Amino acid sequence: MQAARSTLRTLNNISVLNTSPLISWRSSRYAHTRAHAPPPSIESTSRPAATASQKQQPASPAVEFFRHRSAKFLITAVNQGHYRHLTHPEVAFAGRSNVGKSSLINSVLCSQKLVKTSKKPGHTSALNFFALSSRAGPGEISIVDMPGYGFRSRNEWGDFIVEYLSKRKVLRRVFMLVEAKVGELKSTDENFLDLLEEYKVPAQLVITKADKLKSADTDQISSAVIKQATRIAPSVLLPQAIYCSSRTRMGIDVLQAEVLSVCGLLPSK
């Protein structure tokens, strides 16, 4: 725990880019992840379908699921006591400040303004919990917007983030966001991956703001980032990244399906 805290405290201070060599994915390592974590879903498509054709196709079961649920803000938390009573399956969104976490959660929840976003990095400063629920029956999940690390992060955030990652039994997966244009992990990302690996928190990379990228570049960036991340968190990281844009909704349906799948709620086709 002490080591993890000091790892987290260094998140702000390192700016060297990583140039890690390729390490291949070994799915068998998932056997060592948290007992509460379900087997990984590795069927998600990392590449989104073309926007025009998406418009013509009927909505997927996951998209329909989110459309017919209501999303609401639950709590802002800075320690376990604040969220201990929330026991539904949970996913969290993490990443550097300004990478687009809050915007992405709005997109997933089909809500324009539920989660506050900002052009200024460091806007989200605590763990914010949101719920997706249905009046018609079961199917509630929690979604957590984590404070960004990197620019303008504060040291004291470390303890409660480590507490959250190390002890949160209902946490099914952390979606770790990396900005498409950046195209590689920063040292702050690597330090965060260290924590995920240390506490065996299942994780998946999400490449955000993909609207800023030429589609020809996406495969290259995805595999480079996955290789880099897998070297650091080989036992917890899924082998596929998801490309998303909150602006165009590219890949949001894929992400919604992943969220439902990992929470055990994917409607049968």
Ligand SMILES: Nc1nc2c(ncn2[C@@H]2O[C@H](COP(=O)(O)OP(=O)(O)OP(=O)(O)O)[C@@H](O)[C@H]2O)c(=O)[nH]1
């Ligand atoms: N082009 C583009 N811009 C985006 C996208 N998603 C978010 N942004 C912009 O990026 C900025 C930061 O978005 P946020 O969602 O607040 O980012 P965050 O990661 O929650 O930031 P912190 O809470 O400060 O850590 C805002 O100006 C958004 O409008 C996207 O998909 N495409």
Ligand SMILES: [Mg+2]
């Ligand atoms: Mg935010």
